[in-house]
Amino acid sequence: MSGPTAGAHGADERFVRETGAAAAIAELAEPVLESLGFRIVLARILSGQGTIVEIMAERPDGSMTIEDCRAASLALSPVFDVHDPLPGSYRLQISSPGIDRPLVRPSDFDQWAGFEARIELKEMIDGRRRFRGILEGFEDGEVRIEVDLGKGDGVKLLGLPIGLVGEAKLVLTDDLIRESLRRSKATLVDLDAATDAEEAGIGPADAGAPDAATAAPRSGGKTKRDTKGTGRPPQRKAKKPRGE
Numbered sequence: 001m002s003g004p005t006a007g008a009h010g011a012d013e014r015f016v017r018e019t020g021a022a023a024a025i026a027e028l029a030e031p032v033l034e035s036l037g038f039r040i041v042l043a044r045i046l047s048g049q050g051t052i053v054e055i056m057a058e059r060p061d062g063s064m065t066i067e068d069c070r071a072a073s074l075a076l077s078p079v080f081d082v083h084d085p086l087p088g089s090y091r092l093q094i095s096s097p098g099i100d101r102p103l104v105r106p107s108d109f110d111q112w113a114g115f116e117a118r119i120e121l122k123e124m125i126d127g128r129r130r131f132r133g134i135l136e137g138f139e140d141g142e143v144r145i146e147v148d149l150g151k152g153d154g155v156k157l158l159g160l161p162i163g164l165v166g167e168a169k170l171v172l173t174d175d176l177i178r179e180s181l182r183r184s185k186a187t188l189v190d191l192d193a194a195t196d197a198e199e200a201g202i203g204p205a206d207a208g209a210p211d212a213a214t215a216a217p218r219s220g221g222k223t224k225r226d227t228k229g230t231g232r233p234p235q236r237k238a239k240k241p242r243g244e
Contacts, residue, residue, distance in 0.1 A: 010106075011105065011106045011138070012107050014040075014104045014105055015106065015162050015165060016042065016104040016166075016167070016168075018042070018044070021045055021085065022044050023043075024085045024086075025043045025045075025080075025085045025086065026043040028085055029043060029055050029057075029076055032075050032076055032079055033055075033075075033076075036071055036072060038058060040057055041097045041102060041104055042054075042102055051086070051089070052090060052092075052093050053080075053090050053091070054093045055072070055093070056095055056096065056097045056098075056102070057095075058096060062111065063096075064095075064097070069094040069095060070094075076092065099176060099177060099180045100170045100171060100172040100176070101169065102167070103117065103168040104168075106143075106162055107138070109137055109144070110137045110138050113137040115134070115171075115173070115179070116132070116135075116171040117134075117145065117169060117170050117171060118168070118171055119165060119168045120167045120168070121164045121165060122164050122166040125160070125164065131145055131160065132171065133147035133148065133155075134146045136157060138162070139159075140159075142159035142161055142162065143168070144157060144158070145157070145160065
């Protein structure tokens with residue numbers, strides 16, 4: 001398809017960026033998460049019954065356990081207490097990207113090639129902005145996606161410039177659920193192997209598996225686990241604003 005040429009993007013560099021207060025939150029969170037071996041996916045501010053600051057994060061292999069979420073929450077809480085990126089009270093929620101995850105890095109399109117996704121562009125290309133189809137990876141600055149264009153055009157493999165992608169997300173399907181469960185199971189096996197090896201006095205490199213993230217509670221922290229069986233990560237209520 002015709003369209004502007006995308007700028008150069010590293011495979012692991014996010015092409016989706018937050019704006020406003022969410023951008024300030026992401027800027028604070030990113031180096032903290034990286035120090036723990038995680039990477040940020042998205043930061044956003046949700047309104048409803050109270051304000052929620054949600055930060056999606058993951059390990060480089062795409063995994064993110066409840067303990068990982070807890071470690072990230074404990075590390076981020078004091079940073080946000082000091083810098084106050086959002087006025088007023090809010091809850092800090094750290095989560096994995098989920099099964100029907102947003103795709104925010106070029107490498108995401110390679111990692112989830114073969115699965116269905118929705119893509120919305122920042123501007124139209126050949127009269128359309130929204131595309132839904134099977135991902136075929138990322139190549140030469142373009143997201144490759146197989147799309148059914150309807151009568152007359154049929155199914156075609158399109159190349160969408162990464163610089164024009166405003167939002168991309170996997171579509172929840174049975175195949176995606178099965179693959180996500182398989183990858184989660186494999187990750188848990190690797191983490192168990194690393195933990196067993198560490199207890200036996202073998203380093204993570206010798207064990208052939210990534211080390212599991214751990215964190216001790218910080219004084220004054222208000223982290224708590226979700227007890228409703230929803231699988232959501234621990235949450236925290238931010239301090240109330242200081243009086244004038």
